[in-house]
Amino acid sequence: MKIKAAVTKGQGQPFSIEEVELAAPKANEILVKIVATGVCHTDAVARDMAIAPLPAVLGHEGAGIVEQVGEGVKGIEPGDHVVLSFAHCGVCSNCLTGHPAVCETFNDLNFGGVQDDYTTRLSKGNEALSTFFGQSSFGTYAIAHERNVVKVDRDVDLALLGPLGCGIQTGAGTVLNKLKPDFGSSIVIYGCGAVGLSAVMAAKIAGCQHIIAVDVHDNRLSLAKELGATHVLNGRQADVVAEVKKITNGGSHYAVETTGVPPVVKQGLNALRPLGICAIVGVTPEMSIDVHNDIMAEGKTMVGVIEGDAVPRVFIPQLISYYKNGQFPFDKLVKFYNFDQINEAFEDSKSGETIKPILKMEA
Structure with missing residues (x-):
């Protein structure tokens, strides 16, 4: 399918919003319509220091609505509100003992430019685009493995929740x-x-x-x-x-x-x-x-x-509960930007003018 995405073409270059191709979800994967995504310092590091293969679609604090699920997905259905978090294998000893943020393949799955099966879902013409953090949420749609998709309450503003997937969780x-x-x-x-x-x-x-x-x-x-x-x-x-x-x-x-x-x-x-x-x-x-x-x-x-040594599917709902109870007012940290203001959002984050920018895919 054709989507709009912010493409990082080379080290240190500004983001360019372009039409790209996103493949359908495979087994155990989920297609999410991105509502909003946080801007994190790690995205800036990836852009400026090329810690992931380029060209790429960055973004790793996505929040959106499930559009489609692949074969074998359990507990998540189309229409669900979700937050996307970091990728992890789910089967190594660290994942199995509740420490997925130090997954034995964390670097491969989050910075290696590929999905869980070591292939890509994004492309521009004949050129593959790298995936970031198993999601690449600087786009109108994203593919993620069910392990790093967290179902969240529908009664909280979904556009606010993306940063829970990384920075605020950390x-x-x-x-x-x-x-x-x-x-x-x-x-x-x-x-x-x-x-x-x-x-x-x-x-x-x-x-x-x-x-x-x-x-x-x-x-x-x-x-x-x-x-x-x-x-x-x-x-x-x-x-x-x-x-x-x-x-x-x-x-x-x-x-x-x-x-x-x-x-x-x-x-x-x-x-x-x-x-x-x-x-x-x-x-x-x-x-x-x-x-x-x-x-x-x-x-x-x-x-x-x-990543705060968190199990996202457990910890992110806890943070949302604290927020709803008035104990964790993280909304005071954020400022919203339209998706086409992505370069401005990064500059405001760098200068300190904005603590946590969030990009909205639609005005």
């Missing part, structure tokens, strides 16, 4: 699924983008006593306070490590590092109390750490977390 899941902070404990969130602010809201749900948000933009810190932060620190103006230790009487129990900036990573480690845990979520370059003084000498833990 921030909230890092707190609720991985760190699982004790009631009354302290946590510091470094970076108040969509991932960090989702972590702030999750920390409030978890009952943390001290929720400290760190950023360099006062408007984001104000929003962090509105969403549940008990304290905010501007990293350009404060001695973050000293202030955290003062607020928490010795250092935080937990930290979530979303920026990927090496000096901030060091702050996250140094502001922990003994036995504290720092979860690394941001894409961080090579950096130096004094293992003895920064980690080992005080029994600290530094752990990497992908």
